[in-house]
Amino acid sequence: MEILRKMKNSLVLIGLLGFIGSCFALECYVCLGQRTNKDKCIKTTIQCEQEQDACKTQIRWQQPRFWQRVSERYHNISKSCETKARCDAEAAAKGFKCMRDWYRDWDCVECCQGDRCNYYATLGGSQTQLSFLLLTIVLISQALHHYLR
Secondary structure, eight states: OHHHHHHHHHHHHHHHHHHHHHHSOOEEEOEEEESSSSTHHHHOEEEOOTTOOEEEEEEEEEOOSSOOSSOOOEEEEEEEEEOHHHHHHHHHHHGGGGOOOTTSOEEEEEEEOSTTTTOSOOTTGGGGSOOHHHHHHHHHHHHHHHHTO
16 A cells, blocks of 8 residues: 555656646757758757747758859758647658758758757757657656666
8 A cells, every 4th residue: 555655656746747847938959051960050059939840950951052063962050939739730741841852952850849859950950869768668667667676
């Protein structure tokens, strides 16, 4: 009976911590039109507006907009805060523009949720974020391990 009471208290504490964490605004990395994911793109953060619940990374592979004798393509990386719905809609709207072929220009948008989740400018980075569910499972398993010893 004592174990169940301790587990119940632990679950309540975990729930409260999750609620308190959700009261604070999301923090995302921000940059505009950088050629690499270094310096500004990984050193500058901003606290998002309350309604903005996602971090957005836009990556373009493009030729220079002006004529050059050797016009090699380059990456253009931008990061910002956004609402999840708007970010997902923008990512879906890219459609065929997000065909990552080395020989033509492309433009892709990635969306993720979680503080500073847009650190890496990788396509598919939203799959690597640490979710609240995973954190909860780990904490519960640790609590069970501690109390059932």
